[in-house]
Structure formats: C-alpha cells, structure tokens
Amino acid sequence: DAGVTQSPTHLIKTRGQQVTLRCSPKSGHDTVSWYQQALGQGPQFIFQYYEEEERQRGNFPDRFSGHQFPNYSSELNVNALLLGDSALYLCASSWGDLSYEQYFGPGTRLTVT
Amino acid sequence: QKEVEQDPGPLSVPEGAIVSLNCTYSNSAFQYFMWYRQYSRKGPELLMYTYSSGNKEDGRFTAQVDKSSKYISLFIRDSQPSDSATYLCASGGLYSSASKIIFGSGTRLSIRP
Numbered sequence: 001d002a003g004v005t006q007s008p009t010h011l012i013k014t015r016g017q018q019v020t021l022r023c024s025p026k027s028g029h030d031t032v033s034w035y036q037q038a039l040g041q042g043p044q045f046i047f048q049y050y051e052e053e054e055r056q057r058g059n060f061p062d063r064f065s066g067h068q069f070p071n072y073s074s075e076l077n078v079n080a081l082l083l084g085d086s087a088l089y090l091c092a093s094s095w096g097d098l099s100y101e102q103y104f105g106p107g108t109r110l111t112v113t
Numbered sequence: 114q115k116e117v118e119q120d121p122g123p124l125s126v127p128e129g130a131i132v133s134l135n136c137t138y139s140n141s142a143f144q145y146f147m148w149y150r151q152y153s154r155k156g157p158e159l160l161m162y163t164y165s166s167g168n169k170e171d172g173r174f175t176a177q178v179d180k181s182s183k184y185i186s187l188f189i190r191d192s193q194p195s196d197s198a199t200y201l202c203a204s205g206g207l208y209s210s211a212s213k214i215i216f217g218s219g220t221r222l223s224i225r226p
Contacts, residue, residue, distance in 0.1 A: 004156075033214075040121070042201050042216030043157065058213060090156055099205040099214055100145035100164075104156035 002027060004093050004105035012111045013081050021076040021108045025093030031055075032074040033102065034066060035090040043090055049074050050097075078110075086112045116140050117204050119217030127225050132189040136202035136217045139183065143204040143212075146178050148187045151199045151219065160187070160200075192224045 005024045013019050025032050031050045035043035045058035049068035068074045072093075078085055088109050092102040119136045126132055134148075145164055149157035163169045166180045177186040185202050199219040206212030 006156075035216075040218070042117075042119070042203075042218045044216075045213045056213060097208045099208060099212060100147055100162040101159065102147075102214070103159060104149075106156045109154075 004029075004091055004103055006089075006091050006105040006108050008108060009106070010109045010111075012113060015081055015083060015112055017081050017112075018077065018079045019081060019110060021078075021089050021091075021110070022073065023076070023091030023093075023105060024073045025091075026103050029093035029095050029103070030072050031094045031096065032068060032072065033092045033094070034074070034076045035092065035104075036060070037088040037090055037107070039087075046076070081112045083112050086110060114139055115217075116215045117202060117217040119202055119220055121218055121220060123221040123223060125223040125225060126192060128192060128194060130192050130224075132192050132196070132222060132224075134187040134189075134200050134202075134220050134222070136185040136204075137183055138185065138204045138215075140204070140215075141183075142206055143215075144207050145205055146176070146185050147203040147205075147214070148174075148176055149201040149203060149216075150196075151201060153198075157201055194224045194226050197222060197224045 033048040034046040037043045047057040052068045063079045088107040090107045091105045094102045147162040148160045151157040173190045175188040201219045202217045205214035
C-alpha cells in the first residue's frame, strides 16, 4: 500500500519565481492538506482540499494556491516567491472529514535564493 | 499565546529510560490530540491519537490527556536509540472542515546508547 508521495524532493528557486509542488494521497484517502514547516518549527496549516475544492485555509497570503484533481492528487502553487518561503512543504492525506488520522508525505524542501 | 505550546528541548536521556514529553493547549474546543514522530529531513509519522481525556497505550508508547489542565503527555518506556527524533504534539476538533489542526513546535529527543 503506497503511502503519501510528494515531488520533487528538493527544489531551488529564485526570489520572484513561481513553483508547483505535487502530492499523491495514500490509497483510499480523499482529503489532502498542505503544511509549511520552517526549520525548528512545527507544521503550519496552509489549506485543505476535498472534492476538488478548498475547504479550509490557514493564515497564508493569496500567493499560495492549490488544486485537487479527480484522482485526489493535489498541487500547491506559490507565486512571487520570497526568501521567507524557504521551508519544508508537507502534504498530508486523510479520509473524509476526520482530522485526527492524517498521514504525511516526505515533504518537498524548497530553497529560495 | 500559541494555541499549542511545546518545550523545544533538546532532551537527552540514556537508553532504557522512561521519557516524558509534554504539551499544553489553550483552545477548549480541541477534542483530538495527536503525537507525531519526525526524523531529520523526513515527514512526520503519526504515532497515536487520543480522544478527549484519558490514556491510550500502544506498545512502549502511552499518550495521556488531561482536559481540566489542558495538558498532553507522551511517555516512552524502555527508550531506544532509534527513538531519537523530534516529537510533535497536535490538537484539533473532530472534523477537519470545522477546525484546523494545530501543531506544537516539537521537542528534539536524543537517546544515548
């Protein structure tokens, strides 16, 4: 049973550029949440997708947007990258509306120079 | 005040010791309490979750929640060097559409052989 997968593993971008990160949820899961984890901090909730719609959003600017596809996979897009966007971006999947059983992927480490 | 507070450590204990990791939370609406383990440069791994108050045991791990004091604990018995990692506590409501999951900043644990 494949767990949550994310691509790419690492990414280096220049300030002002745009980036797209991808996530495939665990088999049987239909909900995808995205988190940003800065070094030495816990994950910060960005947003959650269910049935191809953004269901809830954290305190992140509109530069952060996402999408969910019919097969439940998801993308996170970040426009106009800032140095402060450098972080580990984590995707977590779960079934339905249950908050307590989320499974995380390995993350994408984004470095903005 | 952060909604979930966690001592960042680092915490260093000898192999075989009992480890106690703790968090406090401020939101009375939280109903589910999770513990994740995160190895360096990896995604968080769900260890266990607890509903409301009480204890839950899984092998060498015991999670404890005291809602009256808003205190969350994770105990690790017979600690092993492989338990060396960052431990994240998290809290939220039952339904992720109504309540974001909030993470603590993590406690770095080192088990000395």
